[in-house]
Amino acid sequence: xxxxxxxxxxxxxxxxxxxxxxxxxxxxxxxxxxxxxxxxxxxxxxxxxxxxxxxxxxxxxxxxxxxxxxxxxxxxxxxxxxxxxxxxxxxxxxxxxxxxxxxxxxxxxxxxxxxxxxxxxxxxxxxxxxxxxxxxxxxxxxxxxxxxxxxxxxxxxxxxxxxxxxxxxxxxxxxxxxxxxxxxxxxxxxxxxxxxxxxxxxxxxxxxxxxxxxxxxxxxxxxxxxxxxxxxxxxxxxxxxxxxxxxxxxxxxxxxxxxx
Numbered sequence: 001x002x003x004x005x006x007x008x009x010x011x012x013x014x015x016x017x018x019x020x021x022x023x024x025x026x027x028x029x030x031x032x033x034x035x036x037x038x039x040x041x042x043x044x045x046x047x048x049x050x051x052x053x054x055x056x057x058x059x060x061x062x063x064x065x066x067x068x069x070x071x072x073x074x075x076x077x078x079x080x081x082x083x084x085x086x087x088x089x090x091x092x093x094x095x096x097x098x099x100x101x102x103x104x105x106x107x108x109x110x111x112x113x114x115x116x117x118x119x120x121x122x123x124x125x126x127x128x129x130x131x132x133x134x135x136x137x138x139x140x141x142x143x144x145x146x147x148x149x150x151x152x153x154x155x156x157x158x159x160x161x162x163x164x165x166x167x168x169x170x171x172x173x174x175x176x177x178x179x180x181x182x183x184x185x186x187x188x189x190x191x192x193x194x195x196x197x198x199x200x201x202x203x204x205x206x207x208x209x210x211x212x213x214x215x216x217x218x219x220x221x222x223x224x225x226x227x228x229x230x231x232x233x234x235x236x237x238x239x240x241x242x243x244x245x246x247x248x249x250x251x252x253x254x255x256x257x258x259x260x
Contacts, residue, residue, distance in 0.1 A: 001224070001245050003260040004203035006195035007032065007039040008188065008221070011053070013153065013207030013229020014250070021060070022228045024251025029062050031254050039068070040191045044147035044181040044211060046073035046120035046162070047095040070191055072146035072181035073101035076118050078190070079180045081105055083142055084115040091136050093129055093165065094120035098146065112136075119169065119177065120146040121162045130168055137173045147181030149211060153230055182206075182215035189219060205253065207231055209241040217241070224253055 009015065016022055032039055041053065041064070053069045076098065080090065089110035092102055098120040103109060117136045122129070137143050145166045151158035166177050180186045192199060199220035206212020207229025216223045225243035227233060228250070236246065247253045 001260050005201040006197040008042050008191045008204045010206040010212050011043045014226050023249045028250040028254045040194050042070045042187050042191045044072045044149055046071055046098040046146040049097040049100045073098040075180045075187045076144055076146050077101040077105040088115040090114055091117045093122050114141050116142040118144045133169050134172045137175050143175050143177045145177035145179050148179050182211040185219040209239050213243045214241050
């Protein structure tokens with residue numbers, strides 16, 4: 001593989017799995033820093049805030065600026081700044097990170113008379129929230145989804161992801177959401193802009209074929225799949241989505257980059 005001029009990193013399943021670091025974490029970042037290869041973090045998770053990710057990374061010895069942490073909540077709020085008037089009322093289904101992204105861009109979070117509905121992962125979703133979301137969409141609000149992930153990993157077993165919530169709202173309204181996270185290219189073009197490199201000079205490192213790898217391919221970015229997350233070797237073999245390179249974990253990726 002050719003050594004990239006910048007790297008885009010998914011987090012869960014690449015850097016860590018829940019609270020546990022995955023093999024090769026520290027050696028990977030030591031190599032990038034020594035080789036002066038810049039990197040950004042790009043996650044479909046909108047639950048945590050940028051500051052929470054920055055603090056977690058700093059606690060692990062990886063120091064990064066907040067603009068280099070790109071969540072689907074950040075991209076959703078950025079999309080809204082171009083799609084609806086400044087200061088609009090926006091209904092949010094999600095958790096802390098998504099609420100913070102929306103309000104920090106000057107929007108007013110509201111459950112009624114909203115110009116847009118933004119939906120991320122909400123582990124306290126209920127019928128009342130779904131019913132209100134349906135009403136808002138049928139009243140003509142813009143429907144934005146942070147990501148289409150159907151599941152999220154949890155202690156070895158999958159749990160419903162944002163895609164499951166979006167499916168319920170879409171089914172009841174007949175309206176499909178505008179997706180801003182991977183595999184759409186909004187997040188990845190944002191990442192390239194932060195890195196300051198062209199698509200074919202970057203490398204996307206992810207663990208999920210249908211989001212990380214497919215999204216990068218759509219954006220023209222070379223890809224490296226790690227088998228340390230949700231994708232098994234058998235799933236890779238059965239998929240029509242084929243990454244440019246495949247590694248067990250960050251440790252193996254670091255070795256390949258060092259040889260390039």
